[in-house]
Amino acid sequence: MSFFFDPFITFGSPSWLLTLTSALIVPFLLSEPAASATGVTSDTSDLSALLSIRAHLNPFTSLSSWDSHNSSIPFCQWLGVTCGSSKNRGRVTALNLANLGLTGSVSSDIGNLTFLRSLNLSFNNLQGQLPPELGRLSHLELLVLSRNALEGRIPGTLANCSNLWRISLGSNRLAGEIPAEFGALPKLQILSLHDNDLSGRIPASLGNLSSMTHIDLVGNRLAGTIPPSLGRLQSLVHISVTRNSLRGAIPVSIFNMSSLSYLYVGYNQLSGTLPPDMGNTLVSLEVLQAFGNILEGPLPISLPNASMLREIVLPYNRLSGPLPRDIGKLRYLSSLNLRANGFEARTAEDWEFFTSLANCSYLQTLDLEYNKLEGTLPSTIVNLSTQLTWLGLGGNEVHGSIPEGIGRFIHLERLHLDQMALTGHVPAAVGKLRNLHVLSLDDNQLSGVLPSAVGNLTQLENLYLNGNGLQGEIPKSFGNLRQLTVCDLSFNKLEGCIPEELTELTSLTRYLNLSRNLFTGPLPAEVGSLKNLESLDISKNRLSGEIPSTIGECQVLQYLYLQGNHLEGAIPDSLSSLTGIQVLDLSCNNLSGHIPVSFGRLEHVRFLNLSFNDFQGQVPNEGVFKNANVYSVTGNNKLCGGTQALHLQPCPGHVPGKKDGSPAVRSIVSIVITVTLFVLSLAAASYLLHRQRTRRCMPVVPSKRQYPMASYSEISRATDGFSPSNIIGQGSFGQVYRGTMSYDSIVVAVKVFDTVQIGAFQSFKAECETLGAIRHRNVNKILTVCSSADHNGDAFLAIVTAYMPNGSLNDWLHPGADVNGDASSTLTLLQRLNIAIDVASALDYLHHYSGTTIVHCDLKPSNVLLDNDMVAHLCDFGSAEFLKETTAGDLAKEINRISRLKGSIGYVAPGHLLHLILIYCS
Template identity: 35%
Template sequence: MSRNNLGGKIPTELGSLSNLSILTLGDNRLTGTIPLSIGNLSNLRLLCLPYNNLEGSIPTQLGQLSKLEFLQLSVNNLSGMVPTSLYNISSIYYFSIADNQLHGILPPDLGLTLPNLQVFFVSLNQFYGQIPSSIANAKGLTQVNFAMNSFTSPMPMNLGTLDALETLGASGNSLGTNQANELMSFLTSLSNCSNLQALDLNINDFKGFMPHSIANLSTKITWFSLENNYTSGSIPLGAIPYQIFGLASLFNLSLSQNHLTGLLPQEVGTIPMAFRQLKGIQELDVSRNNLSGQIPRFLGEFRLVHYLNLSYNMFDGEVPIGGVFKNISAFSVVGNSKLCGGIKLLQLPACSIEVLNERKRTSNHRVIVLVVTLTIVVLSLCILAILYQNKRSRKQVNLASPLKNQYPQLSYGELFQATNGFSPSNLIGEGGYGSVYKGILNSDEQIIAVKVLKLHECGANKSFVPECEALKNIRHRNLVKIITACLSIDFKGNDFKALVFEFMKNGNLENWLHPSLLEKHEPKNLNFVQRLNIAIDVACALDYLHHHCEMAFIHCDLKPSNILLDGDLCAHVSDFGLAKIFSATNGISIHQQSSSIGIRGTIGYVAPDIKYLEHPYTLEELKVISEGAIEVDDKHNCVR
């Protein structure tokens, strides 16, 4: 019963449902305390009560739930101490009590009593004391967040044994021991966490130099923050290590408000091959340090950068004018008194002849390298153009912006954040060409469905074209509503293609007609009227596609899993990856994904609009092609 408008208190009578295994009441307006009777639900495996107004303490009776695997009590007004017995339920793999008013210390044997722990969130509470080193005994731990509490003393130095660790948050505490080498030791200890994606240590008491071992952090890391600590000196020996720019997945780098000195790496002036991998960088903040030297022009060459803060350092020379440096609101260089040039809005003095000559010498060297590289590239492209000219000329859909102009633009990073890193817990559907994730946009908190194409699958890339072509030309209440499309690169530099749709609250018709084993715990039933209305909705959608569009669209893969249901059980036809488009005037196919020779769609289904194939089959031919799966009814001249 999550995500409704339920108010009042949780009834104590729930405790009499002895066979209940899943209880989800999250995201409502429930008040009062958690009933003690819930401790009687001996078969309970999942308890989910977040985003309510529950108050009082967590009942000690919850410690009796010996089969509990999933505990989610976040974002309430719970207070008091967490019952010790709750930490002793060894079957728990998901433990979240974040954003409450709980206090106390974490048990020293935490990782021993919760050996199956994978997710552990206690942020935004009032916990104090040490973070127990025993947590490293939970070898399957992937996400842990201790942020915004009052934890003290050093961080455990054995977290590097957690091979599966993806996110580690510990900001807003008093971690640190005032020892000069503690930061070096801790970051070095994380070198073996090969799956680490986010590390947040800001607003603490860490001291010391930035170690060379930062280059040994996971190549999957996308977020690393050390703001508002006591790091000092150089990073390391007077220069930021160039290895950090080899982290291909990095899209945010913040080193602001420290005491860093030295130059940016000289290697970036020639753009080393390792730095070319940094295609996804979006934000860079090195403000309020003592960095010196000229601002490298490469910073204006990364097309995804939308925030650059170089303020309050000792940079000198000419400010570049390309890329992000064209937008006065996207970068800051204030507090660098020796800068010159740049765009007019900066109102900086003109650069002297010496500065311009030095920049020209550097530029000439780069021009030579660029000319040679471009010559090779152009020659290669010419050869490819000759070889593939006919193939390219047949393409009629602009892949660079298939849904441009009237649709909002969303980046890979925004979709990554909206779906919690495309987490498996947000996966709501999967097909041969793509996976669909539920997400929430930060911009307006809109709930969306993101279809991510499996570009490694044969045919997936081609299916993207007709689906975009279809979706941008159709509008009907019984067709799925497209929000936008995203063509980008992921944090590893790989191609990324996705379609963003309006979220359908009731999933697809397949799950209603043939529920999975998990869903049978909460059976779904459709009465006759509801089934009839769904059939009418689908028929209206097909009638619109076939007869009332500027171009005729043939779906070619209509099946229950491609029929989505909104909150009112109104049907919406989706998935146009195999669609064919015909001219409304002459009936000639304008675009299709592949040859029309053969039956297209899903094994086990024959689309009701199959008659629109360019090469129609006789009933006997269909029987042969389907290897007997299609039964021919000669009497009624139809197939089953």
């Protein structure tokens, strides 16, 4: 109700006072009951909304105070509820139910709390969708629903909440696009949508939010480019778009934002260069993180002018050139991570940056691994900040020795000086680094004995000393390393007995690798203490004695490599209790006795290698032994039976499918066989003795004599840590990477086998054996191989071949989206003819001139690679077979064999029919 002065009333009239009083008082009296009525209605509305919210939530115990039947506690005093104190008295203005373990969903009636300004339901387990009714909360300023399990799209109706200054919806399961309507929220300062499943593009309309200070979009599936409009946000302090699928260059406008302090753009597919003047324009920049992209070019020489910089994190890019010599001007610098780029240092001037880093007294992380730094390890390394916790220079062409002064970095937790050309001894001063968790000195040229001071590193978790020339015995002080989970001492010249103290380290969980040393004596029975170990490799040593039965107590063991020793005796029955074993290699020893039938029950086995021992008797037929592709018993001449694929002689006295006969017949047969065997053994005694002395153990995988063996670290370095950007193809048993080998800088193709797949080990073996037996211009030859363990202790197999820049024949015959449709991507008739001739030439060689007939078994366009001159090269011999001479009488067997075709799924290679054709034509 409103009132007004009647213009006809004069102040001189006696009635004017009464009239004015009535006009003032009556409306007031009339309005009071109306206000009370409205208050009752509003209170009821808020109460109903709260009860509906409670009804959608569990458990009720967290909201026990929310009881409408208890009139003594008004809802304004309920847990998490705040009401207004003045003009909004009795109305809910804030609802804070964070971290109460609530489940359920958000009620749509929450939109009836029309005076709500703050809503916080974070750190619960709420599910369902965000109700569009949230858009009715016109007073809402703060919306925090992070750390739940909310799904569906973000409602665009939130744009109606014009007072919103913070939206936090991170760590949910929200999908769809970011509403472009958010660009109409004039007061929005913080937008946090990290770790959801959002897709689409970043709305350019966000550039209209002049009050915006923080944008956090980490961990989604956002695509497209970073909108240049964000550069208009003059108040923006924090941009975080890490772990998305963004492409293109970082907009120049972003580098002109003087307010920007934090720039996180890592793990995308961003390209381009860093502006040369960015250090002059980003004057407030404190953190620059752009790891895992494809950025190119140099690190701007102006970067040291950004004096507030604390973190420069740019690993796994393609940055190159020398580093700024005055980078030490960044006095607040605490982290410099430039790992896996192409930064160079060839001259003394190029190394000046390293000397200047001594001025960075706050420096804690320095990681320059896997670049192109060359020369002598700078003596100024000992002048770096004593606050260092991470020092990494590995994977560079750096030589020299490790200085004793390394011991001054008492806070160091990780020391990576691996894959270089360091010489000299491991300094005893390393023992002063008592906070060290990771010590990686592998793949150098270090010599001398292991200092016992290493035993002082009681916090050490990972120890990598493999690939050096270390001598002497393992110090007994290694028994003090009670936190050790990984120990790799392989490829050295260590000798003596394996100390019991090492095999008693129950902390070893990932792997213990002592392979390719000179260890002697027995394998300690204490090896049974390694109950949590996943991988044990003591292959290629000089161990003797029997396999200790206690090894069966290592119930977590998945990989056991004991091949290439002098172990003897029978296989202990306890090995059958290793139910999780995936790879078991006992080859190239002097083991005897029978193959345990119980091995057939090892259902997780992917490769069982018992070859080149002295086993006798029947090969089991059950379980794993039904599949000849997952085990090998080659070189055991006293074995018989087994599956037909083994081509072993039938066991004496047993004719498949017939009864054994009467006791009298069995006795006669037994006597005859015994006498015959006795005579034959006398006749062959000298031959067997001579053969035992001269027999070479032929390993299933190539030895260093056949191919130059590469280490896992070398393969990892060549492929930039198996970067997804280097994947160039998919093979039958793994992926193919483009890489560059450090020792000759040639570009290669690296086929990494997925050892989880059944048949991968057999495929690796077949490819190595096949390509090792042939040389032809149209067959892709092996440059090097790797049969080792990765840094997790899992089996690692890789074959390195020449890189074919023109891809496969399939790429040209069936071009995809990445192949241009112009004439240059179309094969001419002459090229097609030449390729056909090349393939035919390779097959003719394999079938007739390679010594033993070789059938490829997986011939198809994708297995024909083309070099720079469009010369065809046959590849992928993982399914190849060596065929022996066959007569027409074997026709039925060959038909049965061919009925079990190998090769790619959905494709039958013509090579499978070759052997049958040869039989028919003979």
